[in-house]
Amino acid sequence: DSGVTQTPKHLITATGQRVTLRCSPRSGDLSVYWYQQSLDQGLQFLIQYYNGEERAKGNILERFSAQQFPDLHSELNLSSLELGDSALYFCASSVDPGRANYGYTFGSGTRLTVV
Amino acid sequence: AQTVTQSQPEMSVQEAETVTLSCTYDTSESNYYLFWYKQPPSRQMILVIRQEAYKQQNATENRFSVNFQKAAKSFSLKISDSQLGDTAMYFCAIQWGGAQKLVFGQGTRLTINP
Numbered sequence: 001d002s003g004v005t006q007t008p009k010h011l012i013t014a015t016g017q018r019v020t021l022r023c024s025p026r027s028g029d030l031s032v033y034w035y036q037q038s039l040d041q042g043l044q045f046l047i048q049y050y051n052g053e054e055r056a057k058g059n060i061l062e063r064f065s066a067q068q069f070p071d072l073h074s075e076l077n078l079s080s081l082e083l084g085d086s087a088l089y090f091c092a093s094s095v096d097p098g099r100a101n102y103g104y105t106f107g108s109g110t111r112l113t114v115v
Numbered sequence: 116a117q118t119v120t121q122s123q124p125e126m127s128v129q130e131a132e133t134v135t136l137s138c139t140y141d142t143s144e145s146n147y148y149l150f151w152y153k154q155p156p157s158r159q160m161i162l163v164i165r166q167e168a169y170k171q172q173n174a175t176e177n178r179f180s181v182n183f184q185k186a187a188k189s190f191s192l193k194i195s196d197s198q199l200g201d202t203a204m205y206f207c208a209i210q211w212g213g214a215q216k217l218v219f220g221q222g223t224r225l226t227i228n229p
Contacts, residue, residue, distance in 0.1 A: 002159065002161075031215065033215070033216070035217075042219060042220075042221050042222070043206065043208075043217075043219040045216040045217065045218070048215060048216065055215070056214060056215065056216055058216055088158060090160060092160070094215070097215045101148045101167075101210060101215075102165065103150055103162040103165050104162075104217070105162075106152075106159065106160035106161075107159075108157065108158060108159045109158050109159075109160075111158075
């Protein structure tokens with residue numbers, strides 16, 4: 001157990017639907033990162049939050065949004081889902097952005113299947 | 116832009132052998148960090164080893180070591196005395212000092228055979 005908890009582990013939903021993926025960072029970590037792993041795109045950075053504030057944005061679609069709550073857990077919201085959104089979504093955490101250079105701790109991911 | 120290339124999609128070796136996974140990268144940054152992550156069938160991403168670009172000494176972690184050639188922008192991973200538990204996808208990644216995001220290569224699928 002890495003200490004980063006992601007729920008649910010698996011999710012199957014239909015095109016056009018909306019889902020929420022949840023992440024609880026490792027205890028003491030203030031920064032949360034979201035990544036998407038798909039067969040065609042590989043591992044892509046989506047977005048980073050630090051202590052509740054958005055810190056950096058990557059290749060995140062407009063249909064996707066995220067937030068980090070006061071208790072530091074984070075949610076990634078995916079809407080108007082398309083078949084191509086099927087992927088493994090990872091959350092990772094670090095103590096603070098300055099410590100990210102020591103490597104993140106990743107969760108075990110949420111496998112999203114859009115049918 | 117930073118890019119990472121792993122030229123070996125798949126590799127297979129016998130248990131106890133030594134194997135080297137290749138990684139090249141491109142960056143215009145002077146302050147950056149390089150990583151190898153392992154993704155076993157459980158799909159958990161696990162940090163294997165980390166290298167700071169300003170350090171000439173190659174990083175080692177038990178059976179894992181790197182060959183960091185800064186001028187050639189090469190960062191290979193050597194696994195000694197390979198074990199069945201080393202079977203996994205291995206990803207090379209770069210992170211530069213001003214940002215915290217990781218840019219990953221496409222991965223190398225490594226299989227250790229008994």
